[in-house]
Amino acid sequence: MSYLESAESQLAEIELLSSMFPTHDEFEITDQLALAELRGYIEGSTETPPPSRPQFLIKQKVDAASMKGVDFTLSCTYPSGYPNILPEITVRCTYLSRTQQSELHADLNAYLMENCQGEVCVLSAVERAKDSLHLYIDKTSSAEPASKNESSAQKPSEIFSRVWIYSHHIYNKIKRKNILEWSKELGLSGFSMPGKPGIVCVEGPQTACEEFWSRVKVLTWKKIMIRHREDIPLNNQATDSGADESMDSLRKFTGFEEAMFDPHGSRGNHMDLGQLYKFLHEKGCCDVFQIYFGIEGK
Structure with a gap:
């Protein structure tokens, strides 16, 4: 896949995501300049591949009934070779410890590598996170953040x-x-x-x-x-x-x-x-x- 073809795939996926998540609360482009440079390169206004990399956030809620009200943010940055190279994806959720977050990322990367190599994969990443996030949240907790008094009283x-x-x-x-x-x-x-x-x-x-x-x-x-x-x-x-x-x-x-x-x-x-x-x-x-x-x- 040429760099132009990669750029076209990136822009097409961003446009698809913006149509599926139409509100700013669901989908947010965090680097508008990078998106403008990507679009300009595809439209031929510049022959030089853009130096910046598109970045965006997708905000969703966990699907599991036991985790009602729990939301997460998926942060994505496209490398220049995407989709031939997997994107840099980070999932953030206030109910995850550092260890749980690392385990989730390892599972997500392994899943994308096995099932989506060479293809656009952000939607697959969102769905995978929605389906599996609850598995990484400590079931012994009440699925609610500890109060300030509790957190200050307990030294981890x-x-x-x-x-x-x-x-x-x-x-x-x-x-x-x-x-x-x-x-x-x-x-x-x-x-x-x-x-x-x-x-x-x-x-x-x-x-x-x-x-x-x-x-x-x-x-x-x-x-x-x-x-x-x-x-x-x-x-x-x-x-x-x-x-x-x-x-x-x-x-x-x-x-x-x-x-x-x-x-x-x-x-x-x-x-x-x-x-x-x-x-x-x-x-x-x-x-x-x-x-x-x-x-x-x-």
Whole structure:
């Protein structure tokens, strides 16, 4: 699909969405300039592909009867290659914890990748979110936000997270530099493996892992997703120093590094997966190899 054909598909989907969600309370273009540039490029007023990327919000309510009155916002940004590349979609709901939101995003990306690759997919994403959002909301709660008194009285447990990210490839030197610098800035340990495929593991405080993922995912990727994650609550009765000790005791990596495993291939972009498995085995997390590649390592 040429860039012009991609642009035409993007504009057609935006026009369809605006007709299906006609009110500002349902559908909102958050970057009108990007939309104008996209339309101008399609109509031939400029020969240069627009630099900006269309962004919009879709606001809906959850379909499940038990979640009556619960609404959510789906934020979407088109990458330049959409629909050949999946859009950047974020679902926000006040009833979701960070962990639940991450799980929902992982499920949504996997669903779109399996069912909508190469096709416009925002409507499918909306319907998937409406159908499944209630599954991620804690059933033990009353499905209503805690009062200010309750929220101030309860100090949430700190959570240790280990997030395993999969990318179709990691070649770009700037992205590789960002990954190294951001992990250091946020106090995360782990590793990144450049090449095809690209793998990144970060571990540390959940808030720091979430911040790292929020920065990485908005870069331009052919495909990127959270393949697996581990979230371990820490004892909230511990002192601050005790919490830090518990956090560090859960780490499987010391610091953060870019790991290369005998790069080969015509461009030197393929790694020896046997060496990767050995590396993971030494770190005590070799089970993730099967999650990534669908086979047991050796």
